[in-house]
Amino acid sequence: MDKVGAARSPRRLGLVERLRWTMRGLLVAVLSQAGSVVLWTVTVVTLATLVVGIGFLILPIVVNAVRGLAGFHRRTAREWSGVAIDVPYRHTAADGAYDTAGTFAQCRRLLSDPATWRDILWMTLNAPVGLVLGLLPAACVAYGLNGMFVTPFLWESMGPHWGFGVTWFITDQGEANLAIPQGLLFVVLGLLIAPALGRLHIRFNRALLAPTRNARLTLRVEHLTETRSDAAEAQAAELRRIERDLHDGAQARLVLLGMKLGFADTQLETNPALVRQLLAEAMESSSQALTELRDLVRGIHPPVLAERGLDGAVRALAVALAIPAEVSVDLPGRPQPPIESAAYFVIAEALANVTKHSGANHASIRLWHAGGRLRAQVGDNGRGGAKAEGGSGLRGLQRRLAAFDGELDISSPVGGPTLVTMEIPCEL
Missing domain, CATH: 3.30.565.10 (Histidine kinase-like ATPase, C-terminal domain)
Known part of the structure; x- marks a missing residue:
């Protein structure tokens, strides 16, 4: 666990934070059933229909939904405990045009990505794991609240016919009153285990949703290839910009400066007044060219940055x-x-x-x-x-x-x- 997760140790958490972890557990439990189970079923049916061709049309959509659910768990891992889970996918489900030929190519890329199969394995295991780890703290708290605020009063008013929760083993009002400390114990237990079980589920997600060592190396190679291409393209664009600025700015002014000086040389004996005017214009052109060269240098590496x-x-x-x-x-x-x-x-x-x-x-x-x-x-x-x-x-x-x-x-x-x-x- 990283520094953020370590800094927020369960021993240092307050009541509000523990309640928040309990509610997060309920969300995990719901998603493990309404999300993982449903998407796992749809994914299996889609894979089964690949042999008849129907699955190819909907597989990219299904994979995109699965990756969306996995991405939600990655985001919550970072937001809840500061644990970063990297994205392992080589290709997105939206790659390529959505037509028959494009869809076949998409499916081939998605099915050849090991992360797709790891997502399916994660959904398979997350159904029971997420349900148990997410629901257990909330169940303890709910069971304890029932014992504290419901059982004693309903036993008093309804007697042994009220058979719910801890009252299954209660035979008189005195034992019903004992449900209050018992319920308090369950509430405290639920609040104590909620952060630990929540982080345990996050570690489970990281084990299956993070890239493996080989996948990480493959993604790193792809990233370096892409960034090398971008860097080469950016360098070429920068060289074109420098060439354009030189050609349209300082170079043009220096050419004009040379022409004026050459013409002034021919008029030196016959028209001194024109020579003085040409020299003044040449000085102005040289000053403007120098300014443009300085601006160009600043665009490459500003002197203020170096100084x-x-x-x-x-x-x-x-x-x-x-x-x-x-x-x-x-x-x-x-x-x-x-x-x-x-x-x-x-x-x-x-x-x-x-x-x-x-x-x-x-x-x-x-x-x-x-x-x-x-x-x-x-x-x-x-x-x-x-x-x-x-x-x-x-x-x-x-x-x-x-x-x-x-x-x-x-x-x-x-x-x-x-x-x-x-x-x-x-x-x-």
């Missing part, structure tokens, strides 16, 4: 922003130069999006290092609706970070606010 580090460079971006920006930086050291540069450009592009598209009147920048990862958040109070899909600039930022095994998460509901979170593994 003042990521902390100072981010604060400089905030000062230059058109709207007020709150900055919070907690970096006890400097990241490696490539990671520092990537983080700077991601933050700069995110701030540029705030200015261009958000309509916000306030922004926030937070930068810190924790758990071996450099983290940054750029937020605004604008209109929201930002998405990485559709070839937007945010997708380019994701690809830039992927080259460093980094991640970019975007939370931007319509109406705002927007929060762009970046994480890059690194040591300071």
Whole structure:
């Protein structure tokens, strides 16, 4: 168990948290029956109908539903106890066009993925395991509450004809009153075991839903292949941008500068006034070319980043922003130069999006290092609706970070606010 789960030891949990774990157990028990049993049955029927061809049409849909249920358990594992369960799938159920040929190809890919069969095994075992581990704490609490608040009073009013719960073994009112401490014991027992059984179910889920060692290596190879391709494409795009900026900017001005100086040389004896004008224009052109070259260099590696580090460079971006920006930086050291540069450009592009598209009147920048990862958040109070899909600039930022095994998460509901979170593994 990771640090979060370890920090929240069952011995340190309060009453509210234990009640919450009890309710979570009820949810697990319901999902183990209404989710796992139903989906397991549908999956088995679908696999059985593959031989007649019908199963191929619905298998991607069924697998997508199974992975959705497994994904819910992965999310709850992280939210409830801080246990991260990685996604093991090689292909998504939505890969490819949904037609006859595409569906056959999809089914072949899904059935060849070991994670698909591990999900089926997980559903098979989760039906009894989830029911027992999830229902036991709630059953103890319910049984205890019955003994504390129901049995003594109903025995008094209805006598031995009331045969429910602990009253099966009760013969008089005195014994009925003993149900109160017995019920309290069951309530305490249920609350005590609820967190432990909940975490036990999470460990069970991690054992079957997390990638195996071989699957992890395969996913790692696929990820490195993809990020290498993205990095090569990003590098090629950056070289094209530099070439375009040089060709359209500084190079054109330097060519014009040479032409003016050459013409001034021919007019030096006959028209000194024109020569002075041409020299003045040449000086202006050289100054503009120098400015454009400096801007180009800043786009490759900003001098402020080299001189003042990521902390100072981010604060400089905030000062230059058109709207007020709150900055919070907690970096006890400097990241490696490539990671520092990537983080700077991601933050700069995110701030540029705030200015261009958000309509916000306030922004926030937070930068810190924790758990071996450099983290940054750029937020605004604008209109929201930002998405990485559709070839937007945010997708380019994701690809830039992927080259460093980094991640970019975007939370931007319509109406705002927007929060762009970046994480890059690194040591300071």
